[in-house]
Amino acid sequence: MKAVFFKTHGDLSVLQYGDLPLPEPAPGWVRLRVRACGLNYLDIFSRRGMPGIKIELPGITGGDCAGVIDKLGDGVEGWTIGERVLPVSHHVDWTTGHFEMLGETRNGAMAEYCTIRASQLMRIPDNVSDEAAAALPCAYGTAHRMLHARGQIKAGETVLVLGASGGVGTACVLLAKLAGCKVIAAAGSDEKCARLLDLGADEAVNYSTVKIDKHVRETTGSLLRGGGVDVVVNFTAGDTWAPSMRCVKRFGRLLCCGGTGGYAAVTDIPYLFMSEMSIIGSTGWAREDQEVCLDLVAQGRLDPPIDRVCALADGIAAVRAIEERAVVGKVIVKP
Structure with missing residues (x-):
């Protein structure tokens, strides 16, 4: 699959656009075909490297992802291939303190495909675009x-x-x-x-x-x-x-x-x-915060401003625009 990735931490020059292996969903997980990826300053922090946070290399950022279920892992129930979904980007096990973040501690959605726990998914209403949905989670x-x-x-x-x-x-x-x-x-x-x-x-x-x-x-x-x-x-x-x-x-x-x-x-x-x-x-967000925001968009009460929509092949330029603070609102990358 095509992806924007980095093999070592550093400045913008370490980002590459090219081919990486197609990920397979583990039991209880699904694979998504990415329809829209919303970028955040977190993408820059993850690429640069953050003290105390270990990032899978080669690293793929992109924590906000509107996608279509492409493949179900073993044991997944209640979801079907072809459904439009918006994951909650993070997963926390408060009993062990284990924290996982899509596009940070594990590979994210700046790619044609990504994998996520089925428990992290929520359905995207028919009247909400992929771009608007992908703008919501982190910001x-x-x-x-x-x-x-x-x-x-x-x-x-x-x-x-x-x-x-x-x-x-x-x-x-x-x-x-x-x-x-x-x-x-x-x-x-x-x-x-x-x-x-x-x-x-x-x-x-x-x-x-x-x-x-x-x-x-x-x-x-x-x-x-x-x-x-x-x-x-x-x-x-x-x-x-x-x-x-x-x-x-x-x-x-x-x-x-x-x-x-x-x-x-x-x-x-x-x-x-x-x-x-x-x-x-205040750190991050809860599932209910994301649900409220998605519902506000579906009701027509919230319209996230999108500065630009870029192809995945132009993903490096999209990250540069955020790093240079040359945007108003969200930057969306579409494979």
Whole structure:
């Protein structure tokens, strides 16, 4: 089968497009013919290599996969060949602590075929496209869990989203709006800000020309005079961490589900205790988060923005676009 893969960890130059053996489903598993693969920053982290995480080599990234069941492993019941499905990308055995992630710890969907446990599958409604389904798991599942299960956002609150133009960022903008929140979207260019306003953000701030903490203080007031926002979403960390803390109002929340801008960050200790803010971490998503998002698309209430759809043969260029932060929304690869 054709695939985009790497034989060693490294920069973009280690990616190859070529032939790899067709995978066979183990008992209890199925093989999928990939119809659409949604890319995430996780694809970049996996290729570069992450401390403490062992990745199967040659490695195939791609954790988000809309596909058609092509072959059933022994013992699989309740599923038939030809069904359109969307896997939950991860599998956790909480009794042993064993964690598995499609496209990370095991080969993923940047290929013509991949294998997955039958227990991880959910059916794709007929009125949901392969591209829209493949956009959901990692970005929208993560955003939904972070905003709702962990962040407990409420209608009427103001939510500031840093890095709002990417997959998780646009998901946060759309899901917060659906929840009845006012959304301030921060992105790195005027073009991205304009696109985010088109998607429904109430306000957009170009953080390459405006300091986000200064903007929030000037438009809402200082901390001790009621200024700031209820919720700040920051999954970039790095240099954005301390400024984002200074945007949180008293008793507000700072939500974090990643560190695409760097894992090391400076904490503004005075703002931490003076605001009495809550800093809340969120990891991944649960099956029910993915089901909610898929149902929202089927109802016509959620329309994931897709920046581009690429052929598998152009998969390396698709990864480059994400790495260079040249997209608004999701990038989809179709074998």
